[in-house]
Amino acid sequence: MSRExxxxxxxxxxxxxxxxxxxxxxxxxxxxxxxxYNYRVEDDGYYFIDHLVARKTAAVGLQVFIDAALSSANSVxxxxxxxxxxxxxxxxxxSPAPSLRRRTCGPTRxxxxxxxxxxWEHEANRRIAE
Numbered sequence: 001m002s003r004e005x006x007x008x009x010x011x012x013x014x015x016x017x018x019x020x021x022x023x024x025x026x027x028x029x030x031x032x033x034x035x036x037y038n039y040r041v042e043d044d045g046y047y048f049i050d051h052l053v054a055r056k057t058a059a060v061g062l063q064v065f066i067d068a069a070l071s072s073a074n075s076v077x078x079x080x081x082x083x084x085x086x087x088x089x090x091x092x093x094x095s096p097a098p099s100l101r102r103r104t105c106g107p108t109r110x111x112x113x114x115x116x117x118x119x120w121e122h123e124a125n126r127r128i129a130e
Contacts, residue, residue: 005048005062009069009076011041020068025060029053037061045069045076 012020027036037058040047046065050058069076 002049002051004081005050005065006079006081007046007048007065007069007076008079009045010072011043011045012068012072017041020064023064025057027057027061029057039065 011017024039027038028034029036034053035051036053037051038049039061046069048062048065050062052058066076066078
């Protein structure tokens, strides 16, 4: 079982993309040699798969992609499958670290806004795990 995320944005290209990909943690869980996550760079954004093996590592990887998406736009859309979660992400110049905040009830929807919660990684891990 896995959880898939589609981050709709203008993806980075060239050296900026290469620099972003170097920030990703190892996608292999050792010593079992199991894939933790995988990704694909597409014309309309990033596709990320969390294989639910090592959630903290996958959350860091997903955060790298979200940060890259927000570096080229003030807002991005993130869709999660199979749970059909929908996220909206936005950034401001107040803080370089975005955080998650619930936007509406019903289907899980979140809004990522820079500078609201000081611990973005913890909040992201908690929300992604729901």
